[in-house]
Amino acid sequence: MMNPTEIIPGVIFFSYHSAMRKEKIAFLEHNTLVLQVLGRFTLETATQKISMEAGEMLLIRKNQLGEITKMPLDGQDYQTIVIRLTEDLLRKIALEEQIEVAQKYTEASNLLIPGNDFLHAFFQSLMPYVRHPEKKITNEVGILKVKEAVYLLLDIMPGLREFLFDFSEPYKMDLEKFMLTNFHYNVPIEKFAHLTGRSLAGFKRDFQKIFGMAPRRWLLEMRLKEALHLIEKKNKKPSGIYLDLGFESLSHFSHSFKKKFGKAPTEWLI
CATH class of the missing domain: 1.10.10.60 (Homeodomain-like)
Structure with a gap:
């Protein structure tokens, strides 16, 4: 299996490997949703260190510097599904749903998402494309899948509106x-x-x-x-x-x- 497998090029990835890997990711450009299928995922930035294991989900804030460690556990492979929530797509959703955010998001940059049957079912719906990479997902269906992820996130945590739809430029910081x-x-x-x-x-x-x-x-x-x-x-x-x-x-x-x-x-x- 290719590693990582692109389910939708540039947007949805399935990561698979069997040995520990430490990656200097450096610039995390997009808001990103990660489901941990197997193993342990650790993200370390200047202000946070957060880990998750099988079945857990993490929402990563755009415009960060950080390091990611991917570690298999208990003799199993390491597997994740990663979804990039690009700003272009989030802007389209904001226009369609008439979502406006009045203030800049200033809370934690990386959030563990509570377990939810609907969101887990969403990720399971992507697995057939992992198992059958020859069945190319169309761009239209791919965009619908990513939109579905965003709507499910907002249903679980309405407060994520500010996290996802803050399109302001970074403040001039120290x-x-x-x-x-x-x-x-x-x-x-x-x-x-x-x-x-x-x-x-x-x-x-x-x-x-x-x-x-x-x-x-x-x-x-x-x-x-x-x-x-x-x-x-x-x-x-x-x-x-x-x-x-x-x-x-x-x-x-x-x-x-x-x-x-x-x-x-x-x-x-x-």
Whole structure:
């Protein structure tokens, strides 16, 4: 079986594997609904760490940075069904149902959804498409299925209106606090600007005022400083930390580390 299987390309996925996997997801762009079929799913952001196991459901807020860990349990495979609730679709539903949200959503970014027979039955209705991938679901039916998920969520938790239909831009937030918390995520500067509620030019201008250097240089400095701390004080191996610190390859990390500190990271372990 392909992993993950796209039930509706870009919208609904079935994830399947049998070994633990840790993914630096970095930018969680869309509101997302996840049903845990088997195993344990853990999402960790700067403000929350939340886990769920078989039969549980999680609603993830758009525009976040986070890390996901997928772990099989009790010798079984790991399985999830993931539905992206894209803003375009949510806007269409808001227009059709004349839904207006007057205030910005400010509560928890990730919510466990209470068990519900109707929502579980909805997810079960997707399984035939997982078992028979050759039977391609039409775009029209796919959109109806996603709309059904949204209506069921609103029926279970009416308060999710603000969560789902808040289309406002992020408020201009404390850039220094945000960057010190999230510097290890490997995302483009443009994403950092968006998440702090700034244009790219405004982000670079504010960043220079606060940190006294350009964003890319500061990110590299912070990541290398944290790497030295982990290697020297925590006895961490370079191969075990470079991805968590936002480096795309071990060779790039090692080259940058040696250039900064005069020795390769492995030499600090001797």
